[in-house]
Amino acid sequence: MNRARLMWRKSLNAVxxxxxxxxxxxxxxxxxLILGYLIYNGGKSLNWAFxxxxxxxxGEAGGGMANAIVxxxxxxxxxxxxxxxxxxxxGIYLAEFxxxxxxxxxxxxxxxxxxxxxxxxxxxxYSLAVLPVKHFSALAGGLALGVMVIPxxxxxxxxFLRAIPGSLREGAMALGASKWRTIATVVLPAASGGIITGxxxxxxxxxxxxxxxxxxxxxxxxxxxxxxxPIASLPVMIYNYAISPYxxxxxxxxxxxxxxxxxxxxxxxxxRLVLSRTGAGRSx
Amino acid sequence: MASAAHGKDASAVxxxxxxxxxxxxxxTPEKEALVRFEISDLNVFYGPKQxxxxxxxxxxxxxxxxxxxxxxxxxxxxxRTLNRMNxxxxxxxxxxxxxxxxxxxxxxxxxxxxxxxxxxxxxxNPFPKSIYDNVAYGLRINGYSGRLGDLVEHSxxxxxxxxxxxxxxxxxxxxxxxxxxxRLCIARALAVDPEVLLLDEPCSALDPVTTAxxxxxxxxxxxxxxxxxxxxxxxxxxxxxxxxAFMLDGKLIEHNETSKLFTTPSDHRTEAYITGxxx
Numbered sequence: 360m361n362r363a364r365l366m367w368r369k370s371l372n373a374v375x376x377x378x379x380x381x382x383x384x385x386x387x388x389x390x391x392l393i394l395g396y397l398i399y400n401g402g403k404s405l406n407w408a409f410x411x412x413x414x415x416x417x418g419e420a421g422g423g424m425a426n427a428i429v430x431x432x433x434x435x436x437x438x439x440x441x442x443x444x445x446x447x448x449x450g451i452y453l454a455e456f457x458x459x460x461x462x463x464x465x466x467x468x469x470x471x472x473x474x475x476x477x478x479x480x481x482x483x484x485y486s487l488a489v490l491p492v493k494h495f496s497a498l499a500g501g502l503a504l505g506v507m508v509i510p511x512x513x514x515x516x517x518x519f520l521r522a523i524p525g526s527l528r529e530g531a532m533a534l535g536a537s538k539w540r541t542i543a544t545v546v547l548p549a550a551s552g553g554i555i556t557g558x559x560x561x562x563x564x565x566x567x568x569x570x571x572x573x574x575x576x577x578x579x580x581x582x583x584x585x586x587x588x589p590i591a592s593l594p595v596m597i598y599n600y601a602i603s604p605y606x607x608x609x610x611x612x613x614x615x616x617x618x619x620x621x622x623x624x625x626x627x628x629x630x631r632l633v634l635s636r637t638g639a640g641r642s643x
Numbered sequence: 644m645a646s647a648a649h650g651k652d653a654s655a656v657x658x659x660x661x662x663x664x665x666x667x668x669x670x671t672p673e674k675e676a677l678v679r680f681e682i683s684d685l686n687v688f689y690g691p692k693q694x695x696x697x698x699x700x701x702x703x704x705x706x707x708x709x710x711x712x713x714x715x716x717x718x719x720x721x722x723r724t725l726n727r728m729n730x731x732x733x734x735x736x737x738x739x740x741x742x743x744x745x746x747x748x749x750x751x752x753x754x755x756x757x758x759x760x761x762x763x764x765x766x767x768n769p770f771p772k773s774i775y776d777n778v779a780y781g782l783r784i785n786g787y788s789g790r791l792g793d794l795v796e797h798s799x800x801x802x803x804x805x806x807x808x809x810x811x812x813x814x815x816x817x818x819x820x821x822x823x824x825x826r827l828c829i830a831r832a833l834a835v836d837p838e839v840l841l842l843d844e845p846c847s848a849l850d851p852v853t854t855a856x857x858x859x860x861x862x863x864x865x866x867x868x869x870x871x872x873x874x875x876x877x878x879x880x881x882x883x884x885x886x887x888a889f890m891l892d893g894k895l896i897e898h899n900e901t902s903k904l905f906t907t908p909s910d911h912r913t914e915a916y917i918t919g920x921x922x
Contacts, residue, residue, distance in 0.1 A: 549770070
């Protein structure tokens with residue numbers, strides 16, 4: 360009797376352990392499947408020209424996506440300039456000053472904003488920055504991405520600031536530091552590793568966004584000087600090339616996908632590195 | 644003053660031996676010592692809850708005053724009122740008068756007040772900066788532009804930490820042990836040369852050896868500093884303080900010279916507490 364129950368408990372334990380393990384394995388293998396597929400298909404057409412040349416006209420083989428790579432970086436720069444300061448400041452406000460009711464409202468609204476489909480944010484940027492001037496532009500695309508960066512940066516900033524113990528704040532205030540001085544000289548430096556990581560991750564998140572760029576930055580087959588013209592970006596390039604009827608374009612879309620994923624992975628790994636290093640400094 | 648001390652000498656010979664113990668290090672009786680803090684009819688509220696009730700207390704200059712009492716009796720709240728740390732707590736309210744050298748601290752600029760009344764907390768809370776920058780922090784935010792290095796060294800020496808850290812001033816403060824961190828926090832507080840040092844259970848997270856070091860340190864600091872210490876450890880209060888105040892349920896029950904309070908408490912609740920019958 361007792362032994363039977365023990366057997367039952369042991370086997371149930373083994374079954375559940377196996378099931379959760381399989382689920383975990385599935386998650387990992389999906390990522391590696393995507394990565395492997397991308398490398399297999401994209402690696403073939405990835406060459407030096409891909410990074411340095413402009414797209415070739417239809418029918419001509421070769422060419423690259425240099426304009427889209429630079430375009431994506433320019434759009435991310437705009438998104439950073441527009442979104443990061445607002446996200447950072449709002450995060451500081453929420454963590455350090457936010458009142459109960461107002462704080463709740465802001466936090467809840469931010470979560471909603473985070474959940475707004477990216478295409479809707481695209482429409483918002485379109486009506487704000489494209490319709491009035493009657494042309495697509497890098498600025499409009501940057502605005503759309505910047506709006507998406509705000510809630511992610513804000514919540515991560517808030518989380519990391521909240522993780523700083525209150526005793527540090529009290530220590531600074533007991534020495535006569537004002538609230539803002541305390542935040543600027545003690546709390547922010549202590550949380551800086553985490554905050555920067557959150558910022559980079561939010562940029563990595565929006566780097567792959569396509570929908571909000573379709574009718575804001577639009578795309579461009581040539582270089583886009585300045586900030587006021589339609590501009591190419593990797594995700595939109597992938598979209599256009601993947602739905603085209605040309606085999607050569609399909610191969611280039613794979614290559615662009617690989618480059619985009621590579622950029623995001625590098626950003627991610629860089630963040631982990633920064634975080635683990637500052638984290639180690641904190642606990643040592 | 645001289646005649647008063649003389650009179651005390653004469654009376655001490657006649658009374659019990661435990662009073663002789665005080666004779667080695669005669670604290671000036673409260674009414675004769677210069678008063679640094681004069682607290683009258685102090686009430687502290689957190690929202691609708693009252694934490695301190697009608698408290699009257701004089702904290703004498705260059706002496707150590709210990710605050711004892713069971714958990715939740717309001718002693719920490721009271722201590723934090725003295726440099727207005729409770730200002731940061733929402734819905735906290737202070738009614739009454741607290742005079743620091745005759746000036747009402749409730750009307751004072753809070754930054755100036757905290758520069759004069761430093762604080763050391765229960766858990767060491769060094770900033771995530773180097774040892775040097777920790778001590779220099781208070782000086783920098785107060786716009787001090789003189790020779791920072793000398794003052795940092797002086798403060799670390801006053802906190803009896805200099806010998807242990809003089810070769811690693813630019814290492815992270817987190818590399819220090821708990822007891823060293825606490826002394827670093829004391830050095831940090833001393834750097835701005837406060838008139839009063841408030842210590843909120845400074846040794847509760849430390850081992851006995853380190854505790855002894857901090858108590859020794861308090862003894863040497865008496866020359867230049869007035870101290871008020873909250874402690875749960877009655878031996879510590881008996882060892883390290885000149886005056887002791889016993890609080891219960893937000894009220895001050897008894898306040899006297901430490902030796903008298905511990906040997907001949909006048910209130911039965913004080914006696915019950917110091918003999919370990921509750922708390």
